[in-house]
Amino acid sequence: MLRMSKMTDYGIVLMTELARAEGDTRTTRELAARTRVPLPSASKVLKGLLQAGLVVSQRGANGGYGLARPATSLSLAELVSALEGPVSLTECGVHATSAMPCELESVCQVRGHWRLINQAIQEALGRLTLADLLAPAPRMPERLVGLGVPSRPQHPAAPPNASSTSVTGVRS
Amino acid sequence: MLRMSKMTDYGIVLMTELARAEGDTRTTRELAARTRVPLPSASKVLKGLLQAGLVVSQRGANGGYGLARPATSLSLAELVSALEGPVSLTECGVHATSAMPCELESVCQVRGHWRLINQAIQEALGRLTLADLLAPAPRMPERLVGLGVPSRPQHPAAPPNASSTSVTGVRS
């Protein structure tokens, strides 16, 4: 659990494929075929990426999609945010000025902690770029050194729940 | 998005309340009343926590729930794992020996990266204990220093999606 949606999964795979094109445009059909993402879904995701400004489109014959910026400047955090909304485990801290303010704000002391956790997750995602995903998976990429080092008692592995596969899962 | 489920949210609030009892047991009714979690839902979540071994129960009259271990040794990662399943943004890396192995494993280079990201998130959650949540929210707790420091270009804030509230959100 605590998963990204499948669409976000698709989005990352499609962006990775686009990054391989290096400036060229690719049609939705091409991208779908190469990534095995169902065509209509690929189309849907690409529309979302377009609205988020992460890709540019060329309409008409010989049209297609291309990256809006170099792969080296597109962070995973941006991708996930664009497709999934703000990265935040709880509502708390997302809309600080919500229409539904915290009625027990004065007595609750959890908020600050969550904000930092959300921040940490966002940072972990922000450290990797699309370009990084193209490179061979490193044993321990410099950017994550210091994050992945256990410093607390290991918690027992949660029961594995056999479930559906994700594209990222399947292809990664 | 990228949210915990509401049940996990409840679980954290309930555990926090249990931690305040400091060894005493609390009935489901008490816990629900204090946290404003709907009683049946609180009951459901507590059952789950019991099976995960995070709380102990005393049946019968004068029964109730108590923490299975001191709050200082219960990490948030444990809590989330217990209620939400393995912490992993993608299927990939959760069941490495899945019945559905990656057909394109040889060409895919994303897996290693995801594994590290999942690890980073898990670490961020593992650094905080239940006891930490009881303390006043710090500006920047020592345990997270170094995680929350931006090192990449800030990505534009994703469009705020006004939505429902979470318990943690409401009370934090």
Next chain:
DNA sequence: TGCAATGTGGACTGAATCGGTCCAGATTAC
């Protein structure tokens, strides 16, 4: 000029999940 290829925006549907509720039964204190 017209046609074919392609993206655009939106509606729609079936399935799965989630939040929430309820109940019959076991256990314990008094």
Next chain:
DNA sequence: GTAATCTGGACCGATTCAGTCCACATTGCA
């Protein structure tokens, strides 16, 4: 024996999600 409490499971309605489809706009090319 009775009341209070946890236990395990079934159940339901609402929501979300993945996926599909369609009418239309745009563009390149014959």
